[in-house]
Amino acid sequence: MSKKGGKKAAAGGGEMSRFLQPHLQTITDTLQMMSEAAPGGLERTEWSEVVALGDVVSRQATVAGMVWSGDLPGVETLKENIAAYFNVLQGFLLACHGSTVGAGPTLHKYITSSAKGVVDASFSLFKLAVSAYVVRIRARYACL
Template sequence: MSIPSKERLNRLLIVQAQSINDTFKLLDAPAAASMGKTDWSEVMKMANEISNQATMCALLSSGSSLEQLEDFIGSYCNLLLGLVLLCHGSTVGAGPTLRASIRDFAKPVIDHSLSLLHEALSSYGLRKERPLMPTLAGKVSTSCTRLQGSPSTDSAAIVRALAQVGTSMKDVLRELCEEEEEGEGGEPVKWAIEVGAAAVKVVKEGMRFVGGGTVAAVEVMEGVLEKLQAVGVQVDELGASAIPPLEPEEMEENMAEILLLAAAVEDELKGGGSGGSADGLFRAVGDLVGLLRRLLQEAGVGKG
């Protein structure tokens, strides 16, 4: 076996990195139903092994031969390929939100790991310590921990996505309340606060519905998420329209659109046969619908 050169190892790492990134594209599409579904515990084990290897990498680069470094890089890259394939296998039967979540949590593990390996190779043979190595190793470990704790079921992934919608709505409400405290905006701001608060309640009930052991199909949960994400966008635009300079026509359009989306959530639940598990969500949506109809009526009267 010929003694490896640093340049040859660098070319090898580039090829390995390209192979890993190409394989990662598998996560852009759902795994075939004919594949055996990978248990999430296997993904967690592999993430733990990669975290351990990242710590070793930070130590190895300063006191090893090029042959040892070559073996280590090859072994580490095989672990990364294994992680990608395990993540792909875990998406068998998964809905789009869970698939996107797995992809998003796995990507930093791959990216930080490849950066760590490139840094290990570039720093080989240097007398001066490279402070970036332990930093990158720490980023890999943190990314692995986040992947291990990420949602592994459709319901958990959808609840997490709904929580993000709720957080965004609360940010809008906070800004509107500050405007109201300063005496700005008047009636339009009060309307926007009412609608925003009612929408937040709908999202909370949506989280309870999805995360509370519902028997609803994944398609129903995904449908509820999609519509509530759209409500979140409209609440944000409603808040912007309510703050001076006022845009009353846009406010009415936003409220009308939220009304349509709320009705669509009701249709989604009725069509999905969710039964009693959706009672709280039905009530919250009904309250939002009633509020919007009243406000739109008042807006129409005000015009007259």
């Protein structure tokens, strides 16, 4: 691997990691907010809306899997995919939180733990995708 190619590959991987971090932090902050049930004065989000948004998150995860596992796309395409996914995930979490209006402690705990499972899987997906991207880009530059 040439030094020039290796530096460019490392920069691309670092750039993707740096781009992902604020998205992960925003979701972590939102999950922290969910540790308390939504205030009773708010309008409760209907569970059907939460389920519909869960379906959107699932579809977006499928898109992410296709984008990240196919031909090596450009950095901007990957950034757009990260931003789109985490915007959908944020909406899902806010809807989950809204569904806890008037919920008792057991229901609140169940909703929050279920949302945390989606977050954990999402974090794993994107951390692994970025790691695989770094490996793939290094391999590409090693061949040049």
